Each structure stands twice: as C-alpha cells, then as structure tokens.
Amino acid sequence: MTDTLDLTAFGVENLDQLVRIAGATLELQSAGTCEHPIRLVGGRDVIEKATGVLLESGIDRQISVPCGNRRATRCTHCSTLYKYDAYNLVAAGLRGGKATPDTVAVHPRLFITLTAPSFGPIHLGPAKDGTLRPCHPRRDGSSCGRYHRAADPLIGTPLHPETYDYTGHVLFNAAAGRLWSVTTTEIRRTFARLLGIPRRELRDHVTLTFAKVAEYQQRGVVHFHAVVRLDGPDGPDTPPPAWITADHLDRAIREAVTTARLDLPDSKALGVPVVTWGRQLDIRPIGADQLDGDGLSDVTVARYIAKYATKGAETAGTELPPLACRDCTATGYRQIEGHAPTPCGTCDATGRRYDLDAWELREHHRILIETCWRLGAVSQLAALRLRQWAHMLGFGGHFATKSRTYSTTFGALRQERADYMAAHDPLTAAFAESEDLIVINHWSFAGHDDAPRLPKRVKEWPT
Structure with missing residues (x-):
C-alpha cells in the first residue's frame, strides 16, 4: 500500500512522518479549544497600494484569540x-x-x-x-x-x-x-x-x-x-x-x-x-x-x-498564582516622590495579593514560600526577585x-502555523496573495473571556 500511496500529496517524505502528523492532529483536536481566551477589539484596514484608497475599514469588531499559556494545568x-x-x-x-x-x-x-x-x-x-x-x-x-x-x-x-x-x-x-x-x-x-x-x-x-x-x-x-x-x-x-x-x-x-x-x-x-x-x-x-x-x-x-x-x-x-502585590512591588508600602511611604491599601500593607490560607499547602511548601518572602527583604538579593517568584518556590527562569x-x-514555528491557517482561511487568503493591497490590523486588549481573577485576600481559587 505504501508503494502506491503518493505521500507528497500530504507534504511528507515517509509513512512514519505521516503517522506522527496524523497522531498530533488527533491529539490537538481532542484538546478542544482555549480555556482562557483573550478578547480583542479593533479591526482591519485594507488599502490599495497604488492609489492609497481605503477599500475596507473595520472598527469596533471583537474577536477572541487563544491565551497561549504553556502550562498544561492552565490550558x-x-x-x-x-x-x-x-x-x-x-x-x-x-x-x-x-x-x-x-x-x-x-x-x-x-x-x-x-x-x-x-x-x-x-x-x-x-x-x-x-x-x-x-x-x-x-x-x-x-x-x-x-x-x-x-x-x-x-x-x-x-x-x-x-x-x-x-x-x-x-x-x-x-x-x-x-x-x-x-x-x-x-x-x-x-x-x-x-x-x-x-x-x-x-x-x-x-x-x-x-x-x-x-x-x-x-x-x-x-x-x-x-x-x-x-x-x-x-x-x-x-x-x-x-x-x-x-x-x-x-x-x-x-x-x-x-x-x-x-x-x-x-x-x-x-x-x-x-x-x-x-x-x-x-x-x-x-x-x-x-x-x-x-x-x-x-x-x-x-x-x-x-x-x-x-x-x-x-x-x-x-500550584499558586503570583503572590506579590503589583501596586507596592511586594513591599507593603507605596512610595510617592516627595512624600513619606504610605501603607498599600491593595494588599493591606502585607505585600501579598492573596492569603496562603486559601490553599491547602504542605508545610514544606509553606516554609519554602515564607523563606522566599523573608529573603526577598534582603537588599543585596533584590536582583533575584524572590518575592515575585515565591509562588514558584524561588525559580524565576x-x-x-x-x-x-x-x-x-x-516564533518561527508559530509564524509558520499562522501562515498556514491564513492561507486556508478564505477571508484572508485573498489578501495574502495580493501584492496590490496593504492590510493593517489594529487590535487592543479588552479582557479575558474566562472567570474573573481572585479579589484580594480571598479563600477560594476558581477552577
């Protein structure tokens, strides 16, 4: 059967490669869709290169794109x-x-x-x-x-x-x-x-x-x-x-x-x-x-x-979200130029966005996190950003x-995938093949389509 099958029609060189691609495709399809999509608003402008005439202008459109999170537990x-x-x-x-x-x-x-x-x-x-x-x-x-x-x-x-x-x-x-x-x-x-x-x-x-x-x-x-x-x-x-x-x-x-x-x-x-x-x-x-x-x-x-x-x-x-408060950079106090430091109201001057009691942590992990927090106050170790990476037990690489x-x-692999998808999308394929048109996309972040983030100092983490 492999002698009569034209593998070049599938863009592969051998049967093993075709089997791997088929298996990857099935696994990707079974993975479903993005669990935390990002919502974008904006549009697309299509301009004729020779005359500068605006042929199409899209505004106030809303689309959802994948979150791109690498962690299997998140998406x-x-x-x-x-x-x-x-x-x-x-x-x-x-x-x-x-x-x-x-x-x-x-x-x-x-x-x-x-x-x-x-x-x-x-x-x-x-x-x-x-x-x-x-x-x-x-x-x-x-x-x-x-x-x-x-x-x-x-x-x-x-x-x-x-x-x-x-x-x-x-x-x-x-x-x-x-x-x-x-x-x-x-x-x-x-x-x-x-x-x-x-x-x-x-x-x-x-x-x-x-x-x-x-x-x-x-x-x-x-x-x-x-x-x-x-x-x-x-x-x-x-x-x-x-x-x-x-x-x-x-x-x-x-x-x-x-x-x-x-x-x-x-x-x-x-x-x-x-x-x-x-x-x-x-x-x-x-x-x-x-x-x-x-x-x-x-x-x-x-x-x-x-x-x-x-x-x-x-x-x-x-598995924890970042614990460090962003408004006071985990110090518990806000520094305004020309004024004395004031307690941070976002974290109640604790420097933390969340309370560790919200999770059932092993004592070993709790001590590691508290050690990150304690060492994060040592000025000579500021470059390690231990408080910012306390939820990762100190590893921030x-x-x-x-x-x-x-x-x-x-980046090259993602671009290759994006080009493939664009070439098979009838709405974008014509623009991609034309040398007479200029396509300008303008999109801005508008939020997440999944459940909202935890409010400060709560006792429950969304599933």
Whole structure:
C-alpha cells in the first residue's frame, strides 16, 4: 500500500512522518479549544497600494484569540501547541529540518541531567520502575524506614524539617539559571584545555550549542535536562573536526559541572552564599553510534524535553498564582516622590495579593514560600526577585531555553502555523496573495473571556 500511496500529496517524505502528523492532529483536536481566551477589539484596514484608497475599514469588531499559556494545568489546548513546538524545536536540532541542516544528525550530541545538591534528607517514594523501597534505613533508628507508596504526601518532604537548609534550597532555585550560564562558560573553558588549544581559539575549531528544560523534583527544587551538540566553526552547517569527539565533550562537562560555582552578593544576613550543582550527574549519548553505543534516540529526547516544557511547580505538589502585590512591588508600602511611604491599601500593607490560607499547602511548601518572602527583604538579593517568584518556590527562569544557532525558534514555528491557517482561511487568503493591497490590523486588549481573577485576600481559587 505504501508503494502506491503518493505521500507528497500530504507534504511528507515517509509513512512514519505521516503517522506522527496524523497522531498530533488527533491529539490537538481532542484538546478542544482555549480555556482562557483573550478578547480583542479593533479591526482591519485594507488599502490599495497604488492609489492609497481605503477599500475596507473595520472598527469596533471583537474577536477572541487563544491565551497561549504553556502550562498544561492552565490550558490544555495552548499547552498542547507549545508541547508540539518544543518537540519540533528540539528534534530539528537533533535530526535537521525547520531550516536546520540534516547533517546535524551525525554531530556529537549528549543528553545531560544536572541536579541540585542535598539540603537535607527527604522521604523517598518508589523507585523509577515502581518498586517500593525503604525510606532512608539507618542503623541508629533516626530514619523513617517506611515504604511510601506513590501517592503518599510525605514523599519529597524533609525527614527533619528543623535542620533542613531551606535558605540554600530557595537560593538554588533563584540562581539556577545563572548557574547554568556560568556552567556553559566553564564547559567551553574546560573543553578548550582538554583539546590543548587556547580558549579564544575554540570557536575556530568547534562551537557548542544546547537546548534545555527545567523540571521540578518532588522536593520542590529544579534540575535541568539539556541536549548539548558540537558543531563546526560555521555552526550547524559544518561538522566539527573528526578528532573532536563526544568523549571530549563528556569529559569537559563532568569536570566543569564539578567546579562551576556562583557566588551571590555579600550580605550581613547570609554572608556570601555559594550555589553549586549536586553530585548526581547523568550524561548519555544521543544515537547508538555515539560513545559506548548505549545512546538515546532523537525522538525519545525530544519527547522527554517537550513533556516538561509544559509543566511548572505543580509537579512538586503546589500550584499558586503570583503572590506579590503589583501596586507596592511586594513591599507593603507605596512610595510617592516627595512624600513619606504610605501603607498599600491593595494588599493591606502585607505585600501579598492573596492569603496562603486559601490553599491547602504542605508545610514544606509553606516554609519554602515564607523563606522566599523573608529573603526577598534582603537588599543585596533584590536582583533575584524572590518575592515575585515565591509562588514558584524561588525559580524565576525560563523553563525552556536554547542557543541561538541550535535550531529554529518558537516564533518561527508559530509564524509558520499562522501562515498556514491564513492561507486556508478564505477571508484572508485573498489578501495574502495580493501584492496590490496593504492590510493593517489594529487590535487592543479588552479582557479575558474566562472567570474573573481572585479579589484580594480571598479563600477560594476558581477552577
């Protein structure tokens, strides 16, 4: 049947690609429509280019557009689109496509997982294969020793909350993105040293690109999964020299992750906090021909990263809206030039938009949030914006990021989808194909079509 089927009519090259597209289409259709659409008012003007005559003028029209939220818990439809885009972005950097050359499939590539250090022993759940295991058995009897099932709320919480390093936990979340930046610099420096070339000449031989995603562990701390790829000096269009292998990259990453550190600003309250990675580091080759032959497939890696690109702190057991009051920037007081600070009436001088009692929080999460709030008052740590990101347990970085030359962009993927939809819309296709017309859209935000936001300091969160 595949010999007689004209796949080019579907815009694909092989049957497997057609099956994936069909499956994605079915999943997208089953996701329904946007759950929190945005209402826009305005219109569209159509002008004849040669004469400047206004052929059509639309005013006071009202339309609804998708919210575009990436989080699966907020909007199934829009997060599904985001997941597909994340998959295509990562997959394009592994096997080509989307303006990325197919030759990247033979470049050295690694899939790495970087974790946070231990801030104290926590209750353990089942192993990855579902097997129950004892929770920190110790001969002195100070451990839990129970076998926690998957739904046990104790999993991920400290065995001894009174000695758990909540400050270090929060600061790691807040500085994880900066630590990653420091680490990539250290990887390049170490890589050049292992190759025996000056750091400034590394780009003349090889370039290092990546795509990463952040994931919350059950204890409420983030760790990173990343694809790291080696390209030639001209980027993805050229392979690296044959004498530079994935083994060199593996050694550079292991050494750099061990030595990378980030010193936070000095303060009387904390001294000079130091943020480093934990001891758990996992590095696996992508493709069976890399390193020891035990490689991951590009599809497996792309799906794995895309899955976590649509998740947030809810995977750690907490999901809150931003807590910081916007009118007083979480300080509790409004500052007007030339006047003394006055208590903020929006938040009753608390600095918070909502009361934490509105949610059934675990004590572990409540302490993490309160720690963010306390450290947010330290002026030297103002750049971390801990109060603004207290609802995310301190992490305020992007969940999915990539190097500029790794592959395509989210913007390009969205534009490609918008162009496709416009070409199949009879109301816009004619305008798009005409070179004699100028179309000017003017729309403004008019609100949300879903339920209103929480009023201040209420005890209930809308479903």
